[in-house]
Amino acid sequence: MSVVVVGAGPAGVRAVERLVAAGLRPIWIEEAPDGGGRVFQKPPPGFSRGHRALYGADHGRAFALHAALAALKPLTDWRPDTLVWNLRPGDLDVVSDGTHERLGWERIILCTGAMDRVVPIPGWTQPGVTSLGAAQIALKTQGLAIGRRVALCGTGPLLLLLAQQLTKVGAPPVLVLESAAWSTTLRAVPGLAWNPAAALRGMAWRAGLKVQTGAVPLRVEEGCTALRWRDSRGWEHRTEVDAVAMGWGLKPETQLADLAGARFAFDRLQRLWLPERDAAGRASVPGVYLAGDGASIGGSVVAELAGTRAALAVLQDIGEKPDPLETTLLDRALAREARFRRALERAFPYPHALAAAMPDETLLCRCEAITAAEMRASAAPEINRGKAATRVGMGRCQGRLCGPPAAEVLAQAIGCDIAEVGRLRGQMPVKPVVL
């Protein structure tokens, strides 16, 4: 039985762990030099900070995950530094340091992770402007602050967490813009025993962070020397900065699921197209399973649970009989986490109106340097027609960054619902490769 697991983050590690426990030896492919995913990414050799300094409150989970990762590598066909760039029924193409190979699969679990979701603003392509995830990776894995006067803008847990992390190491941000209004946060979570959004805000307040709520960035000035922004009352401000990090939640890396032929559905709450899956992680295509943030944003706790659950689904589908109690407990835990997640999505929504209203001159697509005006002028009836007309989403990143905001811009321009403009279809190779 050829079982492949793509990704060695929280979902991938737990999926592999359960497969190995059942006596399987999966092929395990990771694009990075080592596992851990983005959340528990390790610094390269030579760095000295320990787990507590690197991963904060999650250091125990990070340590456990790294230990499992190390123990599992020799029990699998472990392939780090390897990119899966194409996926078809029955086989896939990988490249590692210029060497290409085609591998067969009968079952495949995709644990492909996520990246920041952005709202392009004028000036965002300049050096000094990064994603929130980038600023966190710089701190965690390279010991860097992205600047001395850093502005953070976006929404949700990562924004506040990063602000707190930078403050803790003596590099507090000069400005934190949270696009969600306080009222949105408070309204979001009736019926839960505690309010995760309010808890986050409380944490930020205790850390002495001044957070502008209901505030959005408008423009990064030439040379990344200042950020223009708007507060919740509509007043415009200018703050001198030397770096800006931005991110409004995360979006799953669904390109491989797309190439596998999985059916997608529009998720109103996340305002994203997501691959369909059942509660155990089975995609609409036989033999394809999805787990973790690569399927739907849930965070690392959910990813670990979902990874194990997807592995159990594989085992069930090949005729093994795992203990029904194990699946029941996992399904319950996943359902409980999903309620929290929905509350977080309502508390920290993607600011779609800001994206739809981006100024004409904004470089919507940074790969091909295409402006929002060009997408509006296309007046295409659907996003893939818009892509063909303007090349938005056709560049090296394949619409990873511009996809969601481009859909917002186009939907507004032609006056239709966001779900009706559709989604950018994936193309192989999912990332640039030298053939």
Place this chain on the structure above:
Amino acid sequence: MLDPKGRVVMVSGAPRGVGRAIAERLLDQDRPVVDFFLDGAPAQARAGDTLLTAILAGGHGHVRHSEFGDGPRAGFCWMGACQDCFVLVEGRGARRACGTLLEPGMKLRRR
């Protein structure tokens, strides 16, 4: 920390793109110095730096220029997704600066 306001400040040690570093070395920087070449000029960074760190923390400002004429770029996502930090490593071809570790003597060329 000295306040540079109202003073004449000499910035040294950055052979190209003299000026402020985009990324500030903050923690865990007690690592051996590594020599490399950037656009033919000698430069220094630290063992364990990615190419992106070596270039940006070294005060070199950018990793490439947009082929569409809209100016310099220095990557965005630092996680191999945005494809905006490609730099030419002599003998190896184009590499993502965010995911490639610097090796002693590497010759990097920016476009």
